Amino acid sequence: MTETAKPRRLTPKGRATRNRIIEAATELVARHGVAGTGIDEVRAAAGVSGSQLYHYFDSKQALIRAVITRQADAALDAGEPRIGALDSFEALRAWADAAIERQLENECRGDCSLGSLAGELSTSDEESRTDIADGFLRWKALILNGLQAMRDRGELRADTDLDELSFALLTALQGGVLLSQTIRHIQPLEASMNAALAYVRSFAPGARSPGSG
Structure with missing residues (x-):
């Protein structure tokens, strides 16, 4: 079977x-x-x-x-960089810090994550690629739900594109982890997460609009 x-x-x-x-x-x-x-x-x-x-x-x-x-389920477990309740700026910061801390503890070495599995399997095994994509989309949906709660409370502007923001956060995490593990230094992950969180904050009411001078 x-x-x-x-x-x-x-x-x-x-x-x-x-x-x-x-x-x-x-x-x-x-x-x-x-x-x-x-x-x-x-x-x-x-x-x-x-x-x-x-x-x-x-x-x-x-x-x-x-x-x-x-591994797709692991992000929802206690002790992992959780994405189950990212419904405030503080929760987003804590999530980013947890991801950074995990890489520091692992000395920025490779692990069995969705990102590493994607790098090895996404072009060679279509069934595995589909499973990995489904896992990433589950994570993205949880991030989006948290951002939706923030927008509903008025912490993000009504015109905020939540789909874009949720992909930006997930991409910052995965890309930052990949580059940090490649060069064995935490700076890429710190930079990508800080930039992504700053981008999210730019959609708070009264904040400077993204791309404005």
Whole structure:
């Protein structure tokens, strides 16, 4: 059965085993990339037999798609740079600071994120690209919902293009992370997030309009 087939009902033990396999695959992909991660390595790291692994994932692609889903959900979990309630300037700043802090803790090294998965898979695996795109669009929708709340409260002007702003914030995060991890320095992420937040603030009532002299 693949990840796109009708899901089977799992026992608590089965869910735990499946999660352990996904966690092992995520850690290996963070270190070696998708291409450098083999099924046998995942099996050994998860401490499962080959038949156990294939009971939950009938191919490497099915396993990687489960990793993508896990990482798309990770931003909503406690301890991650959260995007679930970005409904104030303070919340946006805290979100940016959390993303920056995470990269500092990781010494700006690569990890198994949607961005890194996109870089490796988006041009070679259409199903994975679609999953990654869906994950990004979920994040973007959550950002947009927060901005909508701000506009409804009058903290952003009525003519604010929320779709543009939500993409700007998400792009600032992903592009900043990619460049910081490439040059091993936090400055690109700090610069991109600061610029994006300043752009959002420019839509506050009474603020100077974007592009004005």
